[in-house]
Amino acid sequence: MASATASQTIGPFWHLIEDPEWADLTRFGAAGPQVTLTGAVVDGDGNPVTDAAVELWQSDPPADDRFPGFGRSRTDEAGRFQFKTLKPGPVPGRGNAQQAPHFALTILARGLLKALVTRAYFAGEPLNETDPLLSSIEDPARRATLVAAADGIDRWRIDIRLQRGPQTQTETVFLDL
Amino acid sequence: METIPFRPFAPGTQPPYDAPAYGSTHKRHPQEALVRLPHTITETSGPRFPAAQFPPLPDLSVVDGKAALGERIIVHGRITDEDGRAIPRTIVEIWQANAAGRYQHPADQHDAPTDPNFRGEGRVYTDANGWYKFTSIKPGAYPWRNHHNAWRPNHIHFSFFGAGLAQRLVTQMYFPGDPLLELDPVFLSVPEEGARSRLVCKLDMTVTEPEWALGYRWDVVLRGREATPMEG
Numbered sequence: 001m002a003s004a005t006a007s008q009t010i011g012p013f014w015h016l017i018e019d020p021e022w023a024d025l026t027r028f029g030a031a032g033p034q035v036t037l038t039g040a041v042v043d044g045d046g047n048p049v050t051d052a053a054v055e056l057w058q059s060d061p062p063a064d065d066r067f068p069g070f071g072r073s074r075t076d077e078a079g080r081f082q083f084k085t086l087k088p089g090p091v092p093g094r095g096n097a098q099q100a101p102h103f104a105l106t107i108l109a110r111g112l113l114k115a116l117v118t119r120a121y122f123a124g125e126p127l128n129e130t131d132p133l134l135s136s137i138e139d140p141a142r143r144a145t146l147v148a149a150a151d152g153i154d155r156w157r158i159d160i161r162l163q164r165g166p167q168t169q170t171e172t173v174f175l176d177l
Numbered sequence: 178m179e180t181i182p183f184r185p186f187a188p189g190t191q192p193p194y195d196a197p198a199y200g201s202t203h204k205r206h207p208q209e210a211l212v213r214l215p216h217t218i219t220e221t222s223g224p225r226f227p228a229a230q231f232p233p234l235p236d237l238s239v240v241d242g243k244a245a246l247g248e249r250i251i252v253h254g255r256i257t258d259e260d261g262r263a264i265p266r267t268i269v270e271i272w273q274a275n276a277a278g279r280y281q282h283p284a285d286q287h288d289a290p291t292d293p294n295f296r297g298e299g300r301v302y303t304d305a306n307g308w309y310k311f312t313s314i315k316p317g318a319y320p321w322r323n324h325h326n327a328w329r330p331n332h333i334h335f336s337f338f339g340a341g342l343a344q345r346l347v348t349q350m351y352f353p354g355d356p357l358l359e360l361d362p363v364f365l366s367v368p369e370e371g372a373r374s375r376l377v378c379k380l381d382m383t384v385t386e387p388e389w390a391l392g393y394r395w396d397v398v399l400r401g402r403e404a405t406p407m408e409g
Contacts, residue, residue: 006367
């Protein structure tokens with residue numbers, strides 16, 4: 001059988017398929033506590049990545065007709081993305097493990113021949129202490145790249161640094177899926 | 178809910194993050210090793226796109242009943258996983274340049290004409306057996322500033338979701354016999370020749386419509402599942 005088809009970059013003109021409404025996962029009338037997630041994507045020089053697609057997926061609450069569970073945001077001239085969605089709860093991990101509430105974030109852009117995937121957890125969640133992924137990352141500075149900081153009421157912020165460098169210092173933890 | 182993990186990619190079939198010949202990768206590729214994440218429900222599940230909320234747009238070649246300029250084409254193919262199992266009713270997103278090699282996009286400054294009758298985006302769904310199909314215009318080649326006199330080969334952008342986050346695939350389909358392929362750092366970033374060749378569609382006379390449009394076939398393979406479910 002054939003192996004999986006090769007990835008290629010999304011390129012700078014993917015906005016042709018963009019619907020800005022996709023960044024609002026509550027637009028179909030989803031019920032539940034809402035949160036806003038924002039952040040900026042920067043390159044190895046600390047410059048904003050202005051042409052990226054950032055995609056959010058959450059397996060909790062489960063997707064249904066009123067809640068797609070999936071969103072896509074462009075990055076703007078400051079590299080900023082923003083999602084409005086429902087706060088996720090804990091989900092099962094492997095074995096008997098419990099995972100702390102999190103979003104999966106996928107970054108697609110010119111210069112990325114394949115997607116980069118990371119996660120956004122929530123600062124202060126007690127389950128973060130025992131989350132299998134967070135616990136597996138020994139360097140506290142690197143582990144912190146996976147945790148969104150409170151940025152006002154029901155607002156969370158996480159910046160994504162594609163590459164370490166003098167300006168960015170700590171590179172975001174990206175996941176090998 | 179499907180909780181069977183996906184298999185790792187076969188070596189050599191996927192491009193690297195750091196591809197020196199493709200300049201935009203220089204400041205955008207990670208330098209730290211990726212952290213391996215055994216798949217959980219977050220990676221094995223993925224979004225669904227009900228057609229009522231995300232309506233299909235299967236014809237890029239006409240806007241308001243007016244035909245776009247260029248060579249009309251029909252592109253079809255089958256989406257399966259690595260075990261050959263069809264991926265049914267999955268969304269396929271499509272976007273591309275017009276026949277002159279120009280995107281209907283404010284950042285595209287290539288001095289080539291736009292075409293108000295060409296819609297540069299499409300969206301289709303596979304049927305119960307994994308088949309998709311849409312009508313478009315053959316995209317033109319266009320210059321980009323990666324290196325002196327750099328030109329992208331004719332290509333159509335595709336986005337696939339499959340059944341789970343780890344199956345997400347964004348890629349490009351190329352056309353057979355394009356002499357620019359062997360000069361293109363994006364295409365050449367895929368290490369294995371066989372994997373590169375599977376990015377190139379084939380002329381398909383079975384869907385070519387006489388006096389109307391040339392047909393092309395392009396099959397796509399998304400990652401397969403591991404043999405056994407994960408624990409728990």
